[in-house]
Amino acid sequence: SYELTQPLSVSVALGQTARITCGGNNIGSKNVHWYQHKPGQAPVMVIYRDSKRPSGIPERFSGSNSGNTATLTISRAQAGDEAEYYCQVWDSSTHWVFGGGTKLTVL
Amino acid sequence: EVQLVQSGAEVKKPGESLKISCKGSGYSFTSYWIGWVRQMPGKGLEWMGIIYPGDSDTRYSPSFRGQVTISVDKSISTAYLQWSSLKASDTAMYYCARRVHSTSWFDYWGQGTLVTVSS
Numbered sequence: 001s002y003e004l005t006q007p008l009s010v011s012v013a014l015g016q017t018a019r020i021t022c023g024g025n026n027i028g029s030k031n032v033h034w035y036q037h038k039p040g041q042a043p044v045m046v047i048y049r050d051s052k053r054p055s056g057i058p059e060r061f062s063g064s065n066s067g068n069t070a071t072l073t074i075s076r077a078q079a080g081d082e083a084e085y086y087c088q089v090w091d092s093s094t095h096w097v098f099g100g101g102t103k104l105t106v107l
Numbered sequence: 108e109v110q111l112v113q114s115g116a117e118v119k120k121p122g123e124s125l126k127i128s129c130k131g132s133g134y135s136f137t138s139y140w141i142g143w144v145r146q147m148p149g150k151g152l153e154w155m156g157i158i159y160p161g162d163s164d165t166r167y168s169p170s171f172r173g174q175v176t177i178s179v180d181k182s183i184s185t186a187y188l189q190w191s192s193l194k195a196s197d198t199a200m201y202y203c204a205r206r207v208h209s210t211s212w213f214d215y216w217g218q219g220t221l222v223t224v225s226s
Contacts, residue, residue: 042111099151101151
């Protein structure tokens with residue numbers, strides 16, 4: 001089965017750049033999607049197909065994917081960006097797979 | 108506005124049955140898949156299964172096949188997730204989410220239904 005690995009937590013100073021990684025075997029050959037999940041709220045897709053932003057998502061959110069690592073980058077981090085972030089891919093054997101989630105803390 | 112509105116929190120005893128719902132609005136309900144995702148306390152997201160309301164085509168994660176049943180009533184734009192015999196380990200938050208046909212992502216999510224199973 002296909003697995004995705006994320007760091008448990010990432011911290012970033014207010015206004016700086018946060019990078020959250022998502023590791024998987026040859027993940028660069030797959031489409032990676034990212035979701036932001038705040039406590040008590042519905043998850044929100046922030047990046048799809050590696051680097052595309054849905055309507056309404058700030059340009060501060062960007063994504064990349066190559067080799068064995070996909071990365072979600074949040075520029076000029078704000079207090080409101082504090083959340084759990086999940087990567088997700090589709091795999092032919094496991095179907096929809098989520099990473100374990102990364103808690104982003106803005107200091 | 109696209110909305111997925113889920114039924115309210117449930118408290119059940121082990122062995123009881125349960126059916127939770129997810130009502131879609133603001134779009135053509137039969138043209139988008141609805142998936143179900145579990146989040147156990149303190150854990151990450153797990154895909155459980157998915158259904159296409161247009162023809163009720165349903166797929167299950169191997170981890171959940173036989174443990175739950177996914178269904179739909181397209182006349183009322185509602186998808187369901189049900190258990191015939193709950194276990195304490197079914198205690199979790201359950202989310203429904205919409206998937207655009209032929210894509211691999213979920214673009215809209217419900218607010219979640221908390222299911223607590225305790226004797």
